[in-house]
Amino acid sequence: MSSDRAAQENEALLIREAMAAASEGAPPLPDLVPVALAQGRRRRARARVAIGAGVTGVLALAVFGATLPSWGAGSGTGQVGAAPGTPDSSAMPTPVPTGPSRAPVHVEPTPGESSMASLPAAERRRQEQFQQQTAALLDTLLPAGFGTVRPVDLAVSRYQGGSAGRVFPVVFSVRPTGDSADAPDEAPCKNNPTKKSQCKEAELPGGIVARAITAAGNSKGDKTITGVNVRFVYGDSIVVLSADGDDSSMVSAPVTADQLLGVAGDSRFLELVRYADSFPMEPKQESVRGG
Incomplete structure (x- = not known):
């Protein structure tokens, strides 16, 4: 047994000497312990970053969801955002061909005021498409004196006519009434010579009672400009269509109460109202409030 053990030890010694000779001149093997520790630290750091990013994303979504206004589709109940998502654009009426896109008039919001630019992308596209269709229809229905009607990018209800260097602001608003149980009754429709206003009621298709008020606006020297405002209830919304004069040139809105009532009673206009x-x-x- 002793001779066998001696032979094994001699063989092991020869193997070690051969390995030493073969590795002579080669660079030393790296110390794997610090590398492993460093890799472990990097993996833990990446894990912490990933977890932190996930938590931050959840918090950001929570904050964004809490502060996001209720834009988007309704369900016909008058509640903004009552139905999830944005309605399919195919549901939007096309009362007249819009033709080339009308470049919106840019109006910078005042401090604390929001604009369409702050809307979610899908909702902004929906409102912009609605504005394009509305502007094209108003071009068709309003008197030629309004010139080209363009959307205003501040709000979906804002438009602007322009002709011969004059600017005529136009508003087309379809606003859900909300809970109006405590709202005051509509004031009687009557003229007010002191305020230089005239009130006229008319029945639109479907038995809708609309009220048109022609009233004096800004005064400058001996000049006074007038505008026309038409208002009526449709479904769960208050609808307002108004046209004002140009302040800089002191030119009244080139439309009468009867003409604006004609616009409001057009079936294509009411189709836009129905959608909104x-x-x-x-x-x-x-x-x-009473008008």
Whole structure:
């Protein structure tokens, strides 16, 4: 047994000497312990970053969801955002061909005021498409004196006519009424010579009672400009269509009460109203005040 053990030890010694000779001149093997520790630290750091990013993302979504206004589709109940998501654009009426896109008029929001630029992308596209269709229809229905009607990028209800260097602001608003149980009753429709206003009621298709008020606006020297405002209730919304004069040139809105009532009673205009009532784009109106 002793001779066998001696032979094994001699063999092991020869193997070690051969390995030493073969590795002579080669660079030393790296110390794997620090590398492993460093890799472990990097993996833990990446894990912490990933977990932190996930938590931050959840918090950001929570904050964004809490502060996001209720834009988007309604369900015909007058509640903005009552139905999830944005309605399919195919549901939007096309009362007239819009033709080439009309470049929106840019109006910078005042401090604390929001604009369409702050809307979610899908909702902004929906409102912009609605504005394009509305502007094209108003071009068709309003008197030629308004010139080309363009959307204003501040709000979906804002438009602007332009002719001969004059600017005529136009508003087309379809606002959900919300809870108006405590709202005051509509004041009687009557003229007010002191305020230089005239009130006229008319029945639109479907038995809708609309009220048109022609009133003096800004005064400068001996000049006074007038504008026309038409308002009526449709479904769960208050609809307002108004046209004002040009302040800089002191030129009144080139439209009469009868003409604006004709616009409001057009079946194509009421189709736009129907869509906006079913899929609200404006926040609720807390109260309905007399005109």
